[in-house]
Amino acid sequence: MRNKLALIFFTLYLAGCGFSSGLYKDILKAQDYINNQEFEKAVKVYEAILLKKPSKTIRIKINDQLGDIYSIYLNDYKNSLRHFQSIIDNSNEPLWQVQTLEKMGSIYFDNLKQYDKSRDIYLKLVEFVPALKKQLFYRFKYAESLFYLGKYTKSTKFFESIVQTNNSQTSVQSYYYLGLISFYKQEWFKANDYWFEYLKRETRKDLIVKVKFLIANSFESAEKLKEAYNIYYSILGEYPNPQVIKNRLNSLYKRRVDRKR
Numbered sequence: 097m098r099n100k101l102a103l104i105f106f107t108l109y110l111a112g113c114g115f116s117s118g119l120y121k122d123i124l125k126a127q128d129y130i131n132n133q134e135f136e137k138a139v140k141v142y143e144a145i146l147l148k149k150p151s152k153t154i155r156i157k158i159n160d161q162l163g164d165i166y167s168i169y170l171n172d173y174k175n176s177l178r179h180f181q182s183i184i185d186n187s188n189e190p191l192w193q194v195q196t197l198e199k200m201g202s203i204y205f206d207n208l209k210q211y212d213k214s215r216d217i218y219l220k221l222v223e224f225v226p227a228l229k230k231q232l233f234y235r236f237k238y239a240e241s242l243f244y245l246g247k248y249t250k251s252t253k254f255f256e257s258i259v260q261t262n263n264s265q266t267s268v269q270s271y272y273y274l275g276l277i278s279f280y281k282q283e284w285f286k287a288n289d290y291w292f293e294y295l296k297r298e299t300r301k302d303l304i305v306k307v308k309f310l311i312a313n314s315f316e317s318a319e320k321l322k323e324a325y326n327i328y329y330s331i332l333g334e335y336p337n338p339q340v341i342k343n344r345l346n347s348l349y350k351r352r353v354d355r356k357r
Contacts, residue, residue: 324344
């Protein structure tokens with residue numbers, strides 16, 4: 097819906113500015129192709145328009161449309177990034193810069209898993225002057241990128257600063273990542289401290305079950321077998337794969353019996 101509305105406004109913009117009938121018809125043709133989900137044909141029309149070297153304003157808008165079509169509908173992230181980069185290179189307008197960097201950051205992080213690239217993109221958004229309204233979100237995504245790059249010390253500093261803000265979304269997720277970092281460092285009790293804070297704030301049942309499993313795993317790794325058993329047992333009927341929980345419970349029970357002998 098967002099992209100359809102953008103196309104409509106784009107077409108109206110062209111009509112109101114008195115562009116040539118040929119260009120206007122080409123834009124309408126591309127829009128018709130998109131409405132009919134013929135995305136390959138739409139991009140061919142748009143790419144042909146760019147070869148005609150329209151005004152800078154039109155080039156930027158078409159590059160934005162192409163970037164969205166390639167990434168959302170065609171899963172062609174290379175060409176999507178190419179068109180978004182063209183906007184970065186040719187527009188000094190802060191709105192275009194921020195909007196485009198955000199889209200590029202999402203592609204690098206979510207689709208391509210190129211966390212070094214997403215880190216660099218989100219750092220630019222964090223350092224943007226004047227500070228952006230979504231800076232806390234960009235700081236979180238920057239910290240997330242660092243986490244997946246294995247930069248635990250640096251990402252910890254960002255996550256810890258984010259939890260202090262008490263932002264409902266980013267703080268909750270930051271507690272989760274702080275727990276993971278401590279878990280990977282085999283700091284079992286510290287990991288669980290973070291995850292118990294996470295559980296105080298999380299409302300989604302599936303995520304709560306997921307983190308309870310991690311807490312039980314952490315207790316198990318710390319040889320706190322009774323605590324691990326109790327947590328596993330509490331999610332027996334909720335965990336997606338009940339057999340995994342049953343196996344853990346059986347293993348813990350045997351280990352506890354062996355201890356008493």
